[in-house]
Amino acid sequence: xxxxxxxxxxxxxxxxxxxxxxxxxxxxxxxxxxxxxxxxxxxxxxxxxxxxxxxxxxxxxxxxxxxxxxxxxxxxxxxxxxxxxxxxxxxxxxxxxxxxxxxxxxxxxxxxxxxxxxxxxxxxxxxxxxxxxxxxxxxxxxxxxxxxxxxxxxxxxxxxxxxxxxxxxxxxxxxxxxxxxxxxxxxxxxxxxxxxxxxxxxxxxxxxxxxxxxxxxxxxxxxxxxxxxxxxxxxxxxxxxxxxxxxxxxxxxxxxxxxxxxxxxxxxxxxxxxxxxxxxxxxxxxxxxxxxxxxxxxxxxxxxxxxxxxxxxxxxxxxxxxxxxxxxxxxxxxxxxxxxxxxxxxxxxxxxxxxxxxx
Amino acid sequence: xxxxxxxxxxxxxxxxxxxxxxxxxxxxxxxxxxxxxxxxxxxxxxxxxxxxxxxxxxxxxxxxxxxxxxxxxxxxxxxxxxxxxxxxxxxxxxxxxxxxxxxxxxxxxxxxxxxxxxxxxxxxxxxxxxxxxxxxxxxxxxxxxxxxxxxxxxxxxxxxxxxxxxxxxxxxxxxxxxxxxxxxxxxxxxxxxxxxxxxxxxxxxxxxxxxxxxxxxxxxxxxxxxxxxxxxxxxxxxxxxxxxxxxxxxxxxxxxxxxxxxxxxxxxxxxxxxxxxxxxxxxxxxxxxxxxxxxxxxxxxxxxxxxxxxxxxxxxxxxxxxxxxxxxxxxxxxxxxxxxxxxxxxxxxxxxxxxxxxxxxxxxxxxxxxxxxxxxxxxxxxxxxxxxxxxxxxxxxxxxxxxxxxxxxxxxxxxxxxxxxxxxxxxxxxxxxxxxxxxxxxxxxxxxxxxxxxxxxxxxxxxxxxxxxxxxxxxxxxxxxxxxxxxxxxxxxxxxxxxxxxxxxxxxxxxxxxxxxxxxxxxxxxxxxxxxxxxxxxxxxxxxxxxxxxxxxxxxxxxxxx
Numbered sequence: 001x002x003x004x005x006x007x008x009x010x011x012x013x014x015x016x017x018x019x020x021x022x023x024x025x026x027x028x029x030x031x032x033x034x035x036x037x038x039x040x041x042x043x044x045x046x047x048x049x050x051x052x053x054x055x056x057x058x059x060x061x062x063x064x065x066x067x068x069x070x071x072x073x074x075x076x077x078x079x080x081x082x083x084x085x086x087x088x089x090x091x092x093x094x095x096x097x098x099x100x101x102x103x104x105x106x107x108x109x110x111x112x113x114x115x116x117x118x119x120x121x122x123x124x125x126x127x128x129x130x131x132x133x134x135x136x137x138x139x140x141x142x143x144x145x146x147x148x149x150x151x152x153x154x155x156x157x158x159x160x161x162x163x164x165x166x167x168x169x170x171x172x173x174x175x176x177x178x179x180x181x182x183x184x185x186x187x188x189x190x191x192x193x194x195x196x197x198x199x200x201x202x203x204x205x206x207x208x209x210x211x212x213x214x215x216x217x218x219x220x221x222x223x224x225x226x227x228x229x230x231x232x233x234x235x236x237x238x239x240x241x242x243x244x245x246x247x248x249x250x251x252x253x254x255x256x257x258x259x260x261x262x263x264x265x266x267x268x269x270x271x272x273x274x275x276x277x278x279x280x281x282x283x284x285x286x287x288x289x290x291x292x293x294x295x296x297x298x299x300x301x302x303x304x305x306x307x308x309x310x311x312x313x314x315x316x317x318x319x320x321x322x323x324x325x326x327x328x329x330x331x332x333x334x335x336x337x338x339x340x341x342x343x344x345x346x347x348x349x350x351x352x353x354x355x356x357x358x359x
Numbered sequence: 360x361x362x363x364x365x366x367x368x369x370x371x372x373x374x375x376x377x378x379x380x381x382x383x384x385x386x387x388x389x390x391x392x393x394x395x396x397x398x399x400x401x402x403x404x405x406x407x408x409x410x411x412x413x414x415x416x417x418x419x420x421x422x423x424x425x426x427x428x429x430x431x432x433x434x435x436x437x438x439x440x441x442x443x444x445x446x447x448x449x450x451x452x453x454x455x456x457x458x459x460x461x462x463x464x465x466x467x468x469x470x471x472x473x474x475x476x477x478x479x480x481x482x483x484x485x486x487x488x489x490x491x492x493x494x495x496x497x498x499x500x501x502x503x504x505x506x507x508x509x510x511x512x513x514x515x516x517x518x519x520x521x522x523x524x525x526x527x528x529x530x531x532x533x534x535x536x537x538x539x540x541x542x543x544x545x546x547x548x549x550x551x552x553x554x555x556x557x558x559x560x561x562x563x564x565x566x567x568x569x570x571x572x573x574x575x576x577x578x579x580x581x582x583x584x585x586x587x588x589x590x591x592x593x594x595x596x597x598x599x600x601x602x603x604x605x606x607x608x609x610x611x612x613x614x615x616x617x618x619x620x621x622x623x624x625x626x627x628x629x630x631x632x633x634x635x636x637x638x639x640x641x642x643x644x645x646x647x648x649x650x651x652x653x654x655x656x657x658x659x660x661x662x663x664x665x666x667x668x669x670x671x672x673x674x675x676x677x678x679x680x681x682x683x684x685x686x687x688x689x690x691x692x693x694x695x696x697x698x699x700x701x702x703x704x705x706x707x708x709x710x711x712x713x714x715x716x717x718x719x720x721x722x723x724x725x726x727x728x729x730x731x732x733x734x735x736x737x738x739x740x741x742x743x744x745x746x747x748x749x750x751x752x753x754x755x756x757x758x759x760x761x762x763x764x765x766x767x768x769x770x771x772x773x774x775x776x777x778x779x780x781x782x783x784x785x786x787x788x789x790x791x792x793x794x795x796x797x798x799x800x801x802x803x804x805x806x807x808x809x810x811x812x813x814x815x816x817x818x819x820x821x822x823x824x825x826x827x828x829x830x831x832x833x834x835x836x837x838x839x840x841x842x843x844x845x846x847x848x849x850x851x852x853x854x855x856x857x858x859x860x861x862x863x864x865x866x867x868x869x870x871x872x873x874x875x876x877x878x879x880x881x882x883x884x885x886x887x888x889x890x891x892x893x894x895x896x897x898x899x900x901x902x903x904x905x906x907x908x909x910x911x912x913x914x915x916x917x918x919x920x921x
Contacts, residue, residue: 068675164552168574168902245668246744254560254665255906325744326668328903329574 016040016133040133044122048278051307055314056277057087063315067322096266103160110160111264111271113153118278120146125285126201128295128302139200140192143286144185147241150279151177154250157272158260169259172329173243173250179336180240180247183344187234190344190351191223191290204294224291230347231291235316237340238283240332243276244317246324249332284313374426374450382456390424391417399461402629402854406445406459411471414462415498418446418477426450427458428761430478431857432883434868435488437518442469442494446481447855447868447883451761451775454783459855464494473499480764483891491516491591506584506920516592549577556585560665560906563916567893569905576905579894583887586920594880599627599846600703603880608697610884611918614653614685615861617646617692620701625785626856626867627703631848636837637787638828639705644787645824646691646700648817649684654861655810655817656681658768658913662807663739665910666748673738680731683724690717703846705839710828721825725818735811740804749804753896753908756801763895764888767863768813769912772806774799779859791823803904803911810913845875855883862886862913882921886914 014022020043021036058073058081065072073080098107124139126132136142151174158170192198195206210218211225224231240247251259261272288294288309295302327335376386384405388395394417397408409417421427427448434445446460464471473496474481485496486505493514496502504511510528513520554560554567561567564585570578590606597603607619621643628635635643660677667673685695690711692700700707711717739745755765760773770777778795780788796812798805850873857866863885872878889912897905 068672069679070675164550248668249903252668252903254668255903257559321669322672323738325663325666325739325742325748326903327744328748328901330901331747 014130015135016043016131019130037133041123044127044131044133045119048119048122048281049274051281051310052274052277053084053088054081055281055311056273057084059314060318063318064322067319091270092267094266094269096268097263099162099263101162102263103162106156106160107263108268110153110157111268111275113156114150115271115275115278117146117149117153118275118282120149121282122285124200125282125289126204126294127285127306128304131303132201135199135201138198140188140198140203140290143200143282144181144188147279147282147286148177148181150275153275154260157264161260161263163263165256165258165262166260168256169250169252169262172252172256173260175329175333176240176243176247176250176336179333180237180340183336183340184234184237184241186341186344186348187230187237188286188290190227190230190348193348193351193355194223194226200289200294203290204296207293208296220293220296222291222293222296227347227351230351233340233344233347234287234291235313237344238287238313239317239320240336242280242283242317244280245321246327247332248321248326249329252326280314280317281310283317284310287313375424377426377456382458384458387421387425387458391420394420397461399459399853401459402852403856404447404457404459406461408461408463411462411464414444414446414460414472414474415476417460418448418474421448421458421460422477425458426452427456429454430474430480430484430764431864432855432866432868432881433474433481433484433488434855434879434881435492435494435516436870436879436881437492437516441466442492444471444488444494445853445855445868446474447866451770451777454777454779454857457855469494470497471495472497473502475499478764479759479762480888480891483887487887490514493517504584506587508584515589548572554905555582560909562661562909562914565890565909565914565916565919567905567909569902571902574901576897576900576902579897579905581890581893583890583916583919586916588917588921590921591880591882594882595877598875599631599848599877600842600844600875603627603877604701604703605697605699608699609917610882610921611654611861611865611886611915612696613657613861613915614681614688614696615650615915616694616696616698617643617650617688617700618654618858618860619865620698621647621786622856622858622860622865622867624701624703625858626854626869627846629856630852630854630869630871631703631842631846633704633842634840635704636840638831638836639838639840640787641824641827641831642706642710642838643701644791645821645828646688646698646706647786648820648824649688649691650698651817651861652814652821653681653684653688655768655814656684658810658861659735659739659807662803662907662910662913665906666745673735676731676734676738680728687717687721687724690720702839702842704842705837707838709836709838714829718825718829721821725822725825728814728818732811732814740808740811746804748903748907749802749807749911750800751802752900752904753803753806753911754801755892755896759895760801760892763892765863765892766885766888767859767861768806768809769863769889769892771795771797772809772911773801779857779864783857785858787824787827788820791820793817793819793823803907806911806913847871847873847875849873857883860885862915862918863889884918884921886912886916886918887921890914890919 017036017040020039026032061072073083076082076086121143123133124142154173155170158166195203207222209221211221212219219225243250264272288306292309295306297305375390376383391407394409394413395407396410399406427450429449429451430446431449432447436443442464444462449457462471473485485499488494489502490504490506491514512526550571552569552571554569556564556566566582568580568582569576594603594606603623604620607623608616610619656677660674663673689695692698755773757773757775760770760775774797776797781795793816796809798808848871853870855866855868857864865885866883868881869877870879896908
């Protein structure tokens with residue numbers, strides 16, 4: 001095994017819509033480009049939904065059970081996998097209860113905004129084997145921009161639900177996202193200094209070289225190895241960004257019932273739940289791309305490696321959820337503004353100095 | 360009078376009335392002087408009769424001059440010619456030194472002075488007495504019903520109360536008490552929030568009326584009574600011998616059943632002057648400590664649940680360890696929750712055969728316990744975020760704890776060295792080697808530490824009991840003494856007895872009238888008094904701390920509401 005990875009499959013250079021267009025033999029033109037883009041997005045979205053269905057409904061149960069010494073679902077089909085079907089039917093057939101006095105359009109739109117914003121982020125993620133819908137020059141900035149739209153959805157949900165627990169949850173979510181997105185982006189910026197580009201494929205490409213060779217095994221120059229400090233910072237900030245322990249205070253089930261999603265039921269609840277999981281996976285995708293060499297890895301196809309890395313980040317969040325207590329809102333803000341922000345700027349400046357000296 | 364200096368109850372170096380043999384009630388009577396207009400003899404202690412207008416003065420005198428700093432309970436009851444409120448006082452330093460203060464009130468218009476000025480715990484106790492018996496307390500800051508709905512008609516523990524009477528409530532008053540949410544108040548910087556009665560963290564049906572200033576709790580008022588099942592009245596309808604014993608299991612139903620049963624057993628046995636064979640005492644001690652471990656495991660687990668937020672590893676671990684204890688208790692008693700194991704004068708049955716198997720199972724469990732506790736300490740108490748959350752939050756100063764009558768791990772977490780198993784010995788505890796755990800932190804963290812360490816102490820006790828039981832000669836294994844088929848204690852004897860239950864001092868007051876059923880059966884619930892400290896602990900702190908403090912109190916609503 002070496003770091004001389006199958007770079008051909010990493011970045012084919014052609015975005016997925018173009019490949020689909022040539023595959024289907026569609027001619028040039030805005031209409032056909034649009035059709036190809038819709039097909040490409042559908043493919044990616046469907047794959048993601050499948051991943052969320054497996055990990056969110058079945059995997060989460062199994063993982064939590066493993067952490068807590070239980071068995072979890074094992075009667076629905078092999079390994080309990082049919083629970084996915086059962087849960088889907090159950091959730092979709094529940095009554096949608098609209099509480100008195102909710103602010104209707106906002107209350108309805110909020111779950112869609114949240115789910116949509118997380119899905120949008122995947123448009124620029126290079127997942128290997130040519131699975132990338134678009135590769136704009138400002139890819140990394142775009143991901144963070146669309147991912148933060150979710151905060152708007154959270155506030156909408158919290159404010160329009162006509163429920164005080166929702167309101168508290170919504171306000172907590174804003175405070176939390178403000179405190180943690182800045183360190184998150186600043187830390188990612190330190191990687192941009194290394195890579196010299198915001199383009200996602202460029203960042204992945206910059207990590208393909210071998211950093212050092214130990215006993216014939218090449219360690220790739222993934223930014224997690226090049227700058228482990230930034231990696232740790234980013235992982236921590238990401239936990240807050242996706243709202244998992246110790247930073248799950250916008251939901252905080254034992255304190256404010258379920259926070260902003262208290263009043264959502266049935267399909268809307270599914271959307272909320274879905275958006276949370278897609279968000280976790282988007283966080284995983286960003287970490288994989290920016291710090292873990294994207295789809296790089298030996299033997300297996302790039303897309304498999306990419307999914308493995310995403311799921312690894314997901315497992316990390318589940319581990320934190322099972323083992324780490326929740327901080328209090330004031331402590332969270334303090335950690336964010338007084339700790340993470342300072343550290344992330346220090347990291348940025350140091351990186352800039354080092355890069356400036358070595359180049 | 361010492362009304363001016365209520366803050367230093369122990370200012371006097373030598374409390375009045377203490378002699379080498381215990382209490383000198385004559386000295387106490389002299390101390391009260393004109394305040395005492397009579398004297399009664401209860402089995403547990405002497406009691407002084409005080410005029411309805413002198414309650415506060417008498418209690419403050421006893422508190423400051425004689426050192427009675429713990430108002431354990433208030434019993435209100437009705438006689439043919441009068442109403443009566445009995446304040447059961449004792450000392451945190453020496454709980455065997457007890458005194459009663461009996462306050463008669465007129466039959467037609469029962470009014471007596473509130474004891475709030477002397478003991479803050481009187482607040483809820485007097486509200487309960489007003490609610491159920493209908494004695495009114497003058498100068499009480501907030502004399503509302505506490506267990507029954509505010510619209511309730513009549514006082515159920517009165518003799519003339521008609522149980523068949525329909526509770527006709529006008530629609531206006533029947534309006535949903537949760538509906539009014541203070542949203543109409545203009546220019547308000549605060550938000551009113553109903554936490555409960557159905558909320559993930561209230562550990563049952565508790566309703567906290569909280570006023571928030573942002574995320575900070577400005578005011579919190581616990582509203583209880585949702586689980587009131589008339590336990591006192593149920594016990595008054597059963598005969599001493601067999602029909603009362605199953606009820607205590609249903610007060611603190613979090614596997615602390617035998618501890619509760621013991622309280623009734625102790626009170627009734629002292630009332631009827633029954634002996635308990637030594638072998639049965641060892642069995643009682645062992646099974647009670649098993650219950651304590653199970654209860655403390657659940658307390659630790661649910662507290663972690665409140666701080667961690669989800670059904671996390673630590674909660675499931677605690678549930679598993681509790682489960683193992685329950686399996687043992689099931690082997691012993693045949694029941695997993697409602698044990699009904701104790702009998703007056705003994706226990707229901709001997710250890711399960713083969714005895715060796717039971718001993719082996721118990722020893723295995725105890726051998727694993729240190730490792731399990733180590734894991735708890737790794738997972739929770741040594742976690743930095745956990746410490747950040749729990750240290751210096753939910754602070755309950757010892758003085759406040761005493762004034763509120765807090766007992767059990769809550770008091771011991773505030774540095775009050777008070778454990779009835781040692782201070783008011785009963786059962787086989789005095790013969791065994793174990794320690795009382797106290798922590799000086801006064802915060803949520805200290806209370807968790809106390810519970811986890813108490814599990815170790817209980818394990819020590821069980822281990823010694825197992826050794827004793829194993830070597831017990833077969834011919835001396837008497838589990839039950841001779842008890843008359845129908846118990847009819849002497850008429851007009853009164854007793855108040857307490858034991859150290861899982862949550863603290865569980866007390867029962869019984870007055871007999873010569874029949875086979877108690878004339879008055881009053882339960883002193885430790886959770887009831889402990890829950891009263893919640894506003895003291897959480898006002899000015901954040902919502903998460905309020906939730907954590909509530910969890911650290913480890914209340915069981917079945918016992919709060921009875």
